[in-house]
Amino acid sequence: VSHSRHTGPTQERRVTLTDVAVQAGVSPTTASYILNGRSSQMRISQTTQQRVRTVAERLGYRPNRQARGLRTATTATYGMISDFVATGQFAGHMLSGANAAARATQHLLVIGETEGDPESEMRLVEEMVDMQVDGFLYATLVAKEVTLPAVLRSQRVVLVNCTDPASGLPSVLPDDRRGGMTAADLLHGAVPGADVFVVGREDEPGLAGRLRMEGLVEALGATGRRLAGVVPCAWDVASAHQAVGAWLASGATPRAVVCMNDRVAMGTVQAFAAHGLRVPADVSLVSFDGSELAEWLRPPVSSIALPHATMGETAVHLLSGARRAPGDGRPTLVPMPVRAGGSLADARASRGRESSAMV
């Protein structure tokens, strides 16, 4: 090995497979087989294997992924196209889950934020295709139906938090319908007889509102109840605060409320506080999202969580594992776990203490 000239720093050349082969006294072919763990099918002697491995280790050999990729037309990377990654913590959780799952198969994640711009989206996808990512995650901030951009049609792709029903492409969605049922069950457990109200418009953009409502109504029906009413408002703090405030001012005295998301829950809690309604003593509350915000409220609000991390993971598994499942087309639904807070009355406590000791 020649030394660099004494001017300037040594520009270390990376160790190549050939370097290893030469040092170990074998051909690159042999070295390649051994280092890729295919030596058994090739019947290479134990001693040679050991020698090559040792040399590789000593030299600190690391394969050049571009060279390998050029040969195999793969990259060990997945591309993730998302409309919004800066808004809320949802994208972060999805990314986190997807990243973890990708790591488990030695893959890296390339990301791109489109900001909802089709032009930008197209360019992003094209560049990722050019670099030969092994597959795409196509994610949206809000759960909804989409039409997959044309450039992605010919790619291996899994939709996350969205579906393209027409295409039958694999997709991963939160199970909002069942989530709605869970909400009903939780309130039933807390305030058995009570009328149930919903805060938040059903027809907010996206699938969530409709599905949660469906599940809620169905579960209520199963125990012979009906939805007592909806306080319509946009799914944000200020709207909920205002709408619930007006509702209470008009004389409402709710005992069981479902909030369409945690921001709505925050506005609702603010309005309750302003009207002297105590949670959960006077009114029980359950919400959706499972964000940190729910924990921060007084009392912490029980929330049915959007399982973004799990969705990210699941999507990557779909992408990597299962040989393109026989295009059954039905979305993979991920259950929404309950993040328990203190916003649900303890039915046992209010019904009397016959059944359990005090806590």
Added chain:
Amino acid sequence: VSHSRHTGPTQERRVTLTDVAVQAGVSPTTASYILNGRSSQMRISQTTQQRVRTVAERLGYRPNRQARGLRTATTATYGMISDFVATGQFAGHMLSGANAAARATQHLLVIGETEGDPESEMRLVEEMVDMQVDGFLYATLVAKEVTLPAVLRSQRVVLVNCTDPASGLPSVLPDDRRGGMTAADLLHGAVPGADVFVVGREDEPGLAGRLRMEGLVEALGATGRRLAGVVPCAWDVASAHQAVGAWLASGATPRAVVCMNDRVAMGTVQAFAAHGLRVPADVSLVSFDGSELAEWLRPPVSSIALPHATMGETAVHLLSGARRAPGDGRPTLVPMPVRAGGSLADARASRGRESSAMV
């Protein structure tokens, strides 16, 4: 063009540079120069240029980035190593800013979440080095001093939201010190004579607490005031709620408060409400972070924002532009903009109306 056999779908081969060259009747070299916009220095005739471009367009030619990369030891990607991307919305904003800046130079972003595990971090970096990313962004959730992992020493790298003082490596940090001064100024404008209190421990992990405090004290001093006191608590909602509650219960009647972050502000506001203190009529409030949470509080809290998106952008510019600025070693400080809420008293209104019309 030959058709595929009638069994199975057509496996379209990608158009290569050679395809274009052949179709245009030139050599790959010529085509390469033209399509890379270097035809002028090579003195290639206008007609040839036009012809090649047309053919490339017609064939839908797209360069194979791995092939190019193998040749140039380049990838047009940056690697971003972050400890936590799922926690809070900060990582999302940084990613978003970094992504936007990277896009502007045709670069893609490869991300990796280490979860604070050095082992995982090392592997992530190694894999990114193997794929020959053109540079690294090394980011932390909490602003702090770090020691750059050894594997990254030899790489082009910019630290984001952290510094490695010993190394003199380029880094980007929020200007928390000046942010502290801004807080003092805002309160001075709102309740000129009032004693100023801080909620939140100064020695929370990370640089932010100390710097904000420094700036605050300095700015107070500049107008002949002192910090009236600190309500020490962890930087989260529950701690702040509890600590401020106890403080008020002991008889405190603050008129000007700085909260160390928006979660602390939330707890503080909750405690104020519980004690009948109105914001901003009774007490003025300013906070740090500039998160959505601040907007959601009643009233919205004025917050000095962590400029994560700008930091991400800046870091990418540092990485791509400036030929490794003469290792001056001082961090690039990004200003923290004020996100105005309604938590600051209007001093003019309370002092009388001589100076301005009512709004």
Added chain:
DNA sequence: ATGAAAGCGCTAACAT
């Protein structure tokens, strides 16, 4: 049980 040789698609010296 191992090696020679070809080639992935591109760029860049070096010819003309």
Added chain:
DNA sequence: ATGTTAGCGCTTTCAT
């Protein structure tokens, strides 16, 4: 003003 040639580092078919 354009073409020839070599080679980036790896995998893989085919020989031996």
